[in-house]
Amino acid sequence: MNIFFQQVxxxxxxxxxxxxxxxxLTLVYGILHIPNFAHGAxxxxxxxxxxxxxxxxxxxxxxxxxxxALIVALLAxxxxxxxxxxxxxxxxxxxxxxxxxxxxxxxxxxxxxWGAEFHRLAPPYPQIVRLFDLVAPAQRLIIIxxxxxxxxxxxxxxxxxxxxxxxxxxxxxxxxxSLVGIDxxxxxxxxxxxxxxxxxxxxxxxxxxxxxxPSMGHLVIMKAFxxxxxxxxxxxxxxxxxxxxxxxxxxxxxFYVSTNYKDIIAFALLVLILSFRxxxxxxxxxxx
Amino acid sequence: xxxxxxxxxxxxVLLLLxxxxxxxxxxxxxxxxxxxxxxxxxxxxxxxLILGYTGQLxxxxxxxxxxxxxxxxxxxxxxxxxxxxxxxxAGILSAIVGFFxxxxxxxxxxxxxxxxxxxxGFMIYLIIEKWDVLTHGTVGIIxxxxxxxxxxxxxxxxxxxxxxxxxxxxxSLWLMSRxxxxxLGRAFIAIRNGEDLAETLGINLMRTKVLAFxxxxxxxxxxxxxxxxxxxxxxxxxxxxxxTFDMIAFILVGGIGTLFGPLLxxxxxxxxxxxxxxLQDFRMIVFGPLLILLVMFFPQGLxxxxxxxxxxxxxxxxQDRRLQRSVIGQQQEVxxxx
Numbered sequence: 076m077n078i079f080f081q082q083v084x085x086x087x088x089x090x091x092x093x094x095x096x097x098x099x100l101t102l103v104y105g106i107l108h109i110p111n112f113a114h115g116a117x118x119x120x121x122x123x124x125x126x127x128x129x130x131x132x133x134x135x136x137x138x139x140x141x142x143x144a145l146i147v148a149l150l151a152x153x154x155x156x157x158x159x160x161x162x163x164x165x166x167x168x169x170x171x172x173x174x175x176x177x178x179x180x181x182x183x184x185x186x187x188x189w190g191a192e193f194h195r196l197a198p199p200y201p202q203i204v205r206l207f208d209l210v211a212p213a214q215r216l217i218i219i220x221x222x223x224x225x226x227x228x229x230x231x232x233x234x235x236x237x238x239x240x241x242x243x244x245x246x247x248x249x250x251x252x253s254l255v256g257i258d259x260x261x262x263x264x265x266x267x268x269x270x271x272x273x274x275x276x277x278x279x280x281x282x283x284x285x286x287x288x289p290s291m292g293h294l295v296i297m298k299a300f301x302x303x304x305x306x307x308x309x310x311x312x313x314x315x316x317x318x319x320x321x322x323x324x325x326x327x328x329x330f331y332v333s334t335n336y337k338d339i340i341a342f343a344l345l346v347l348i349l350s351f352r353x354x355x356x357x358x359x360x361x362x363x
Numbered sequence: 364x365x366x367x368x369x370x371x372x373x374x375x376v377l378l379l380l381x382x383x384x385x386x387x388x389x390x391x392x393x394x395x396x397x398x399x400x401x402x403x404x405x406x407x408x409x410x411x412l413i414l415g416y417t418g419q420l421x422x423x424x425x426x427x428x429x430x431x432x433x434x435x436x437x438x439x440x441x442x443x444x445x446x447x448x449x450x451x452x453a454g455i456l457s458a459i460v461g462f463f464x465x466x467x468x469x470x471x472x473x474x475x476x477x478x479x480x481x482x483x484g485f486m487i488y489l490i491i492e493k494w495d496v497l498t499h500g501t502v503g504i505i506x507x508x509x510x511x512x513x514x515x516x517x518x519x520x521x522x523x524x525x526x527x528x529x530x531x532x533x534x535s536l537w538l539m540s541r542x543x544x545x546x547l548g549r550a551f552i553a554i555r556n557g558e559d560l561a562e563t564l565g566i567n568l569m570r571t572k573v574l575a576f577x578x579x580x581x582x583x584x585x586x587x588x589x590x591x592x593x594x595x596x597x598x599x600x601x602x603x604x605x606x607t608f609d610m611i612a613f614i615l616v617g618g619i620g621t622l623f624g625p626l627l628x629x630x631x632x633x634x635x636x637x638x639x640x641x642l643q644d645f646r647m648i649v650f651g652p653l654l655i656l657l658v659m660f661f662p663q664g665l666x667x668x669x670x671x672x673x674x675x676x677x678x679x680x681x682q683d684r685r686l687q688r689s690v691i692g693q694q695q696e697v698x699x700x701x
Contacts, residue, residue, distance in 0.1 A: 110474045112481075158655055169658040171420055171477055172615065175608050176658075180651025187645045293604075297485055300478045308474075339489050342482045349479065350467060 080209050082326045088215045088284075090322020091222030095277035096295055097302040097314040098229065099270030105246035105309030106266045108167070109159055112174040114274060115296025116181035121147045121275025122287045123185055126196050136199035140279040144272040151271025152264050160263065178292075186289040198283040218280045225276060226315060229269070233311070242266055246309055294338060301345045381529055391521045398525045400633035401532045402589050407610040407625035408539055409582020414611070415620035416543055417575040418555030423464065423480040425606035426487030427580040431457045431587025432597045433491060436504035439591075446510045450588045457584020458577050465576035469569060472558070481604060488602040503598030510592045524593055531589060532626070535582060540622050542578065551575050555620070612650055615657050618666030627665060 100114050121143045128139035158173050200213040233239040244252040245262045253259060285291075302321055306313025321341050329337035385394050410424045431453040438449035468479045491498045498504070510518040510527060518524050542548050550571050553561040562568050591597055609632075610625075617628030636646050657664070663671060 104474075108474070110478055158659070161659060165658065165662070167473055168414075168418070168420055169662060171474070172611060172658050173655045175611065176651045176654030178651070179605070179608060179647040179654070183645050183647035183651060187648060293485075297482055301482060304475065304478060335493050336489075339486060339493075342486045342489075345479070345482055346467065346486075349471065 077209060078330075082330050083323075084211055084215055084219075085326035085329075086319070086323035087219050088322070089325055090319035091219050091226075092277050092281045092318075093295070093298055093302055093321055094315045094318025095222050095225065095273050095280075097299040097306070097318050098226070098311065099273040100296075100299050101303045101306070101309055101311065101314045102242070102246075102266050103270045104303065106242065106263055107155075107159060107163075109170045109174065110300070111159075111270075112171065112296070113154065113177040113181065114270065114299065115292030116178045117147050117151055117271050117292075118274040118278045118295055119287075119289065119292035120150060120181055120185060121271075121278035122196070122282045122291065123189060123194075124275065125279040125282055126194055126287050129196060130194075136279075140276060143275040143279050147275035148268040148271040151267040151274075155263055155267040160260075182289050182292075189289075191289060194287040196279075196282040196287060212284070214283050218284075221280055222277070225273070229273075230311075238265065298341045301341050304345065305348060378533070382526075385522050385525055394521045394525050396633060396637055397630075398521070398528045398593060400630045401528045401626075402586050402593060403610065403613065403633065404626040404629035405532055405535050405589065406583050406586035407613040407629050408535055408622075409579040409586065410607070410610050411614050411620065411625045412539065412542070412551070412582070413575050413579040415614060415624070416548065416555060417551040417572060419469070419572065419576075420477040420611075421468075421480045421576065421579065422477055422604055422607050423484035423487065424579070424583050424610060425604065426484040426602045427457045427461055427583035428587035428590070428606070429487060429491060429597070429599070429602035430460055431584030432591040432601060433498055433504070433587075434584070435588045435591040436507050436597050437497065439508050440504055440506065446508055446592055447513075450510070450585075450592070453588035453591075454581050454584045457587065458581040461577045461580025461583075462573065464580075465573040469572045469576060484602065484604050484607060488599055491602055492599040498599070501599060503596060504591075505596050507591050507595045507597070509595065518592075528589060528593065531585070535585070536622065536626065543622065547571075547574070552620075608654075612654055615654060615662075615664055618664030618668075618670075619662075621664070621666040621670075624664050624666045631665075 096114070096118055099117075100111060103109060103111050103114070124143035124146050125136075125139045128134040128142045129136060134142065154177055158177060159170060162169050162173055198214050200217060202213040204211045204213050204216060231239075233243055241252065241257045241262050242265065244255070244257055245259065245266075249259070252262075298321055299318075302317035303310075303314055305320070306315075306317030321344070324340050324344060325337050328340040332340070384397060388394050388397070406424065406428050410421065413419050413421050413424075434453035434456050435446070435449045438444040438452065439446055444452075464480075464483050468476055468483060471479050492501055494500075495502075509524070512518060516523065518527050543551070550561070550566045553564060553566055554568065554571060554575075558568060561571075587601075590601075613628035613632055614625045615628065616624075616632060617626065618624030632650075639646055639649065661668060
């Protein structure tokens with residue numbers, strides 16, 4: 076029972092981090108139809124920013140998270156204005172290659188400043204929570220609570236506010252949205268900012284129980300891609316459900332199958348599902 | 364366009380330069396670097412077939428190169444198979460894996476295909492890294508034997524290996540030029556220009572795309588096999604997507620969808636990296652923005668840009684001639700009227 080509970084907890088932790096990253100990716104894809112390969116680099120920069128703010132400036136964990144979110148949101152907006160916006164009418168190949176260029180640049184830049192070695196963000200809440208005979212590290216519970224809280228806020232924002240619905244409208248139909256007077260530039264800036272902030276928050280939440288290094292974004296971004304392909308590109312509920320599915324598959328797979336091959340599970344799942352359903356599990360389409 | 368009469372002499376001069384290079388080069392190290400650039404160029408020429416001619420961004424290409432290299436490494440080191448037999452098996456095995464990967468991934472279009480192949484490449488990397496009984500895991504395979512001699516020719520020094528690699532480079536370029544100028548090559552280009560249109564023309568999309576994919580992975584496997592015999596040390600990192608990104612950079616700089624673009628890019632960027640040696644791992648600080656600037660302002664690469672200029676000049680001179688003719692014609696008309 077206890078071991079099973081541990082796996083559920085692990086799955087929820089992993090799943091909520093993946094879901095946050097995948098949400099940002101799917102939002103940007105919904106609006107601009109760009110698979111942003113640089114999104115993993117944004118996640119990585121987010122972790123480094125939190126590490127810097129806590130480690131060198133002595134900031135509080137939550138302040139550092141907000142700071143990292145702000146910086147990465149700015150970086151994401153800059154990448155849209157300077158690169159992706161200018162390539163709007165270029166062939167899709169160009170967007171992808173530009174995103175790869177950005178990814179390489181960010182990774183090399185971070186490595187130039189902080190080096191290739193591993194860093195650690197000291198856990199702000201090292202306590203262990205006990206409930207009946209179940210034990211759980213506080214940080215994991217914080218990850219789950221914060222991630223789901225954030226997803227709930229995002230859901231409210233997208234469905235209950237005017238600004239939020241412009242994002243949904245733009246994702247559903249670009250021309251239609253322009254016709255009713257929605258400013259495409261404003262929406263894409265907003266979307267990139269949200270996606271960057273989500274990546275940074277996910278990284279900061281996950282960092283205390285993980286390592287920080289320049290290529291830390293690779294695996295995460297690839298799993299996020301797997302998630303949004305499974306959940307339907309541009310679908311928000313799909314990203315959340317997909318994130319949890321991959322999270323659980325990994326934690327249970329690592330325990331019941333093999334720790335060594337746990338990273339392959341997500342990809343094996345992708346290959347298996349796409350062999351039978353090339354269009355993904357849920358047909359894509361933007362809904363909130 | 365480059366006029367056909369110029370093409371052959373130019374190629375002959377280039378080939379002579381390549382043959383003379385070891386005699387001009389200051390030391391063996393330069394020859395070594397150039398050979399490495401040629402090997403990467405062979406892989407990039409293969410990637411260009413699926414990316415530049417068929418229009419599918421395959422991000423697993425380095426993975427297939429690693430399959431070729433590991434086939435040679437495992438067979439020669441652990442099983443004592445002679446190099447050249449392992450070499451042939453490497454190409455075939457990469458193509459077979461490529462066939463199945465292609466069957467699966469080419470059902471997806473555009474972005475989905477690229478994302479899927481990114482995952483395929485990473486799976487190849489993970490399998491190489493984790494299956495240590497077969498692949499030696501993270502340690503990599505060391506002491507891979509150099510290619511065994513053929514008849515009186517031996518490949519035990521940098522010079523002879525340079526010529527060996529050059530030979531394969533010339534063969535792969537020749538083969539690629541035959542492919543892209545054939546009807547099949549036209550079919551590839553038709554798919555790049557528009558899948559729906561290509562299908563209405565009667566091209567079997569799936570079969571043609573899989574064929575392009577298999578051919579390109581065969582090139583990757585061959586390049587990997589040469590790499591294993593030349594560098595003689597391989598590690599799982601060579602399957603990482605960052606090496607595919609390197610090859611994409613070669614293709615973009617030289618000219619996407621051109622025969623010599625990948626070669627030009629591979630040579631230029633390899634030497635650029637050499638001269639930026641102090642940057643080492645940070646070379647991507649330069650290459651990353653370079654990629655972005657290229658797709659923004661210079662998407663056709665060097666050869667593409669040159670061709671465009673030639674075409675524009677040809678068009679301009681044509682217009683001049685037409686103008687002159689009409690002026691002369693008018694004068695003649697004036698003359699006859701008078």
